[in-house]
Amino acid sequence: MTTLSVAGGQVLEPDLTVTRADVLIDQDSGEILEIGPDLAGDETLDATGGLVTPGFVNGHTHVAMSLLRGYADDKPLDAWLQEDIWPVEAELTAETIRAGTELGVLEFIKSGTTSFADMYFFVPTIADVVEEAGLRARLGHGVISVGKDEATVHEDAREGLQVAKELDGMADGRIRTAFMPHSLTTVDGQYLEEYVPKARDLGVPIHYHANETRDEVTPIVDEHGVRPLVYAAEKGMLEAGDFIAHGVHVDESEIGLLAAAETSVIHCPASNMKLASGMAPVQRLRDAGVTVGLGTDGAASNNDLSMLDEARDAAMLGKLAAEDASAVDAEAVVELLTSASANAIGFETGRLEPGAPGDLAVIDLEAPHLTPAHDLVSHLTYAAAASDVRHTVCDGRVLMRDREVLTLDEDAVLERAGEAAEALVTRAES
Numbered sequence: 352m353t354t355l356s357v358a359g360g361q362v363l364e365p366d367l368t369v370t371r372a373d374v375l376i377d378q379d380s381g382e383i384l385e386i387g388p389d390l391a392g393d394e395t396l397d398a399t400g401g402l403v404t405p406g407f408v409n410g411h412t413h414v415a416m417s418l419l420r421g422y423a424d425d426k427p428l429d430a431w432l433q434e435d436i437w438p439v440e441a442e443l444t445a446e447t448i449r450a451g452t453e454l455g456v457l458e459f460i461k462s463g464t465t466s467f468a469d470m471y472f473f474v475p476t477i478a479d480v481v482e483e484a485g486l487r488a489r490l491g492h493g494v495i496s497v498g499k500d501e502a503t504v505h506e507d508a509r510e511g512l513q514v515a516k517e518l519d520g521m522a523d524g525r526i527r528t529a530f531m532p533h534s535l536t537t538v539d540g541q542y543l544e545e546y547v548p549k550a551r552d553l554g555v556p557i558h559y560h561a562n563e564t565r566d567e568v569t570p571i572v573d574e575h576g577v578r579p580l581v582y583a584a585e586k587g588m589l590e591a592g593d594f595i596a597h598g599v600h601v602d603e604s605e606i607g608l609l610a611a612a613e614t615s616v617i618h619c620p621a622s623n624m625k626l627a628s629g630m631a632p633v634q635r636l637r638d639a640g641v642t643v644g645l646g647t648d649g650a651a652s653n654n655d656l657s658m659l660d661e662a663r664d665a666a667m668l669g670k671l672a673a674e675d676a677s678a679v680d681a682e683a684v685v686e687l688l689t690s691a692s693a694n695a696i697g698f699e700t701g702r703l704e705p706g707a708p709g710d711l712a713v714i715d716l717e718a719p720h721l722t723p724a725h726d727l728v729s730h731l732t733y734a735a736a737a738s739d740v741r742h743t744v745c746d747g748r749v750l751m752r753d754r755e756v757l758t759l760d761e762d763a764v765l766e767r768a769g770e771a772a773e774a775l776v777t778r779a780e781s
């Protein structure tokens with residue numbers, strides 16, 4: 352057995368108290384062995400002056416959209432997708448996806464994120480990059496029917512099932528999958544009826560965008576006479592382990608449905624603010640017993656992939672939505688950032704305790720904006736930034752040491768991403 356000791360720091364425990372301790376990880380199993388004083392390991396990571404936190408869990412993203420960062424801003428969801436994003440995405444290739452995924456996961460590692468859920472195209476390529484970079488992910492192929500002929504939709508849906516089946520368990524189990532119809536309005540009901548049961552047979556969860564904008568709610572109410580999440584339940588898409596992205600425009604009956612079904616919601620505050628979609632009722636969801644995770648969504652609607660930024664946004668927006676400064680408090684936000692997001696996407700990560708996966712980040716506290724240290728949970732929510740992350744560890748493997756990423760060549764990734772993005776946009780605009 353080889354071991355890694357993350358030594359000399361303060362450790363954020365699952366009950367959100369902070370203890371001076373070392374964390375010892377078995378690098379063969381990837382699990383945390385012990386948390387306590389003076390734990391020597393074969394390899395040591397210096398956490399002196401730092402806070403050891405669970406690696407952050409990004410519950411909803413489209414990681415390769417990093418290439419579209421800053422390409423199309425300042426539009427609402429529907430126009431943004433149809434006029435700008437989809438025409439460019441039509442030109443994506445596996446090579447472009449590789450470059451964009453490398454760029455996105457580089458940003459994850461540099462900002463302390465160790466696991467994420469992703470919906471996109473060319474998923475086997477995404478899985479290869481995740482494996483090499485050393486992260487943990489739940490991956491799925493986004494299935495859309497609008498604007499496509501029937502044969503193409505069946506092909507798309509079959510690819511969704513195939514990805515869910517074949518990639519599950521890859522990278523020593525760090526890669527899990529889900530079936531991911533894009534949303535309740537972009538996939539016609541007949542396809543949901545046909546393919547959701549097939550995904551159930553594979554035993555994978557279902558993940559989709561839901562109730563993101565009012566324009567997504569109204570057509571379902573008009574056409575089917577029920578709220579979107581009632582419609583989702585009718586289609587078999589609201590079960591324990593499933594998770595929806597956004598959940599902005601949900602009414603009390605839908606909140607009750609989510610809680611009863613044990614379907615989670617991934618809150619994406621930056622994307623919701625930027626596209627002016629609205630504010631998810633995070634406090635009401637949590638009060639009703641719904642598991643709420645946190646996600647960045649894609650970099651084109653954020654425009655960064657830092658979960659610490661997302662944490663602050665979640666706190667600020669949560670208070671505004673509830674018109675209550677005590678809503679979505681710092682402790683709730685740290686749960687959203689770690690254990691709750693992990694629970695939402697079906698991972699055991701997000702907590703530092705013996706037996707849990709060795710996924711963590713060390714935050715450097717020796718900075719003006721993190722001084723004094725009255726309350727480190729408050730600092731994580733309100734004051735810490737991506738650039739404060741000193742080390743990142745996933746499954747017991749050091750992915751970043753002293754801000755040097757060990758699993759990717761940073762300069763090469765940036766260069767390839769710049770070239771791929773430029774070529775992509777040129778293809779789309781010619």
Ligand SMILES: N[C@@H](CCSC[C@H]1O[C@@H](n2cnc3c(=O)[nH]cnc32)[C@H](O)[C@@H]1O)C(=O)O
Pocket residue numbers: 413428432436437440470471472492493494495507533560563622648649652
């Ligand atoms: N196979 C599908 C791909 C879907 S991937 C997931 C899609 O979600 C899109 N997306 C990104 N952010 C959002 C959002 O906030 N709401 C809805 N869709 C989004 C993204 O651009 C991508 O097209 C197809 O043939 O089009």
Ligand SMILES: [Zn+2]
Pocket residue numbers: 411412413560596648649
């Ligand atoms: Zn999305």
